[in-house]
Amino acid sequence: MIKQLLQQYAxxxxxxxxxxxxxxxxxSHEQQHKEIISSFDSIYKTVFHLYGSSFLWWKRMHKEPGVxxxxxxxxxxxxxxxxxxxxxxxxWAVFIKGFPEEALYExxxxxxxxxxxxxxxxxxxxxxxxxxCAYHRGQLVTMLRQVGAAMxxxxxxxxxxxxxx
Numbered sequence: 001m002i003k004q005l006l007q008q009y010a011x012x013x014x015x016x017x018x019x020x021x022x023x024x025x026x027x028s029h030e031q032q033h034k035e036i037i038s039s040f041d042s043i044y045k046t047v048f049h050l051y052g053s054s055f056l057w058w059k060r061m062h063k064e065p066g067v068x069x070x071x072x073x074x075x076x077x078x079x080x081x082x083x084x085x086x087x088x089x090x091x092w093a094v095f096i097k098g099f100p101e102e103a104l105y106e107x108x109x110x111x112x113x114x115x116x117x118x119x120x121x122x123x124x125x126x127x128x129x130x131x132x133c134a135y136h137r138g139q140l141v142t143m144l145r146q147v148g149a150a151m152x153x154x155x156x157x158x159x160x161x162x163x164x165x
Contacts, residue, residue: 003101023152
């Protein structure tokens with residue numbers, strides 16, 4: 001049952017993130033980089049954080065050695081950044097589909113960015129990846145309003161549930 005829920009949440013995450021990507025791609029470079037008081041001080045930096053955190057958890061989940069974050073100084077366009085983020089979203093959906101349900105209850109051992117060791121059930125890590133996106137999408141909606149965006153996406157879960165079929 002948990003696998004089915006995670007698969008649905010992965011699909012919802014792609015849908016909601018695509019709506020957000022569409023909205024931020026319509027903004028001018030100035031709007032994307034305008035300084036705004038928030039967790040990250042621009043729409044671009046918030047989107048980069050969403051991509052970067054998904055990338056980080058992907059690396060942790062696959063126990064890949066080496067650099068755990070996207071390259072420092074990543075300075076591509078919003079369009080390129082959104083394309084990379086979209087690919088991460090799709091990888092998560094494929095990963096969950098092929099992951100054995102019983103393995104979702106195993107623990108993932110990893111280190112925080114401060115080097116502190118942690119161990120958390122895989123299904124909780126996956127839930128976090130998707131909830132983290134929802135948290136920052138909410139911030140992005142507020143930021144979009146502050147820069148005068150013409151399009152404000154509705155990324156509510158229930159909106160996805162009504163159109164998913």
